[in-house]
Amino acid sequence: MVEKIKNVVVFVRDIPKARLFYREWLGLEPGGETEYMMEFLPGQGTTLGVSLAMHEAAQKLVGRHTGVSFSVKGLEELCQSLTEKGVRFTEPLERTPWGKMAVVADPDGNEFALVEM
Template identity: 35%
Template sequence: MTLGISQVTVYVDDQQRAVDFWSGKMGFEVVRDMPYGEHRWIEVEPPAGGTRLVLAKADPQWPALVEGLPNYVMFHADDIVKTHQELAARGVEFTQPPSRQPWGWSAVFKDDDGHLFHLGQR
């Protein structure tokens, strides 16, 4: 049996702002954007393909994000320093620039909704 992860949902306050961040700053491709009830069903895919992010409208009744706690969505790059430079030049905010840790290279960046994500190096 072969299993994989096809999508990960990221809950956002403003779907268009999220599309602008993921497609404009991160370079992801919008592969699906269609009506979904009162909102939109939006999927974005990284430039190298693979697992898609679903940018879903958050319900205002849900608890707020825990400040400073990264999502358990981890991205990887072949060259973390170069990727950091390219993304920062596009306006991506890093709360932790690339640094060598005992387990390898690590960085943390923030999207325009305040979610924190890990960036590692293969």
């Protein structure tokens, strides 16, 4: 019987650029790492895996909306910082009835929602 989601994996083509984006720019807490994969948010329940897309099937999954949302404190400040670094937003910061949201793309074009409630 399935108990919970262990991790969600996003495929990339450039691990060093991904490391900079996820660890330094988004500030995700790092976990384990190899030359082909990184794990973020250890101890949070579900982790985020960022893996090198080495196989043809994985290559097809690079550069799309992931359906993953990150809960953020200080979203306006984070968006400003990411903008200064040249990060691409596919949906700009906006206020919604339930909070604030923006959609950002990693260096390979994988999209994530940044949400502050």
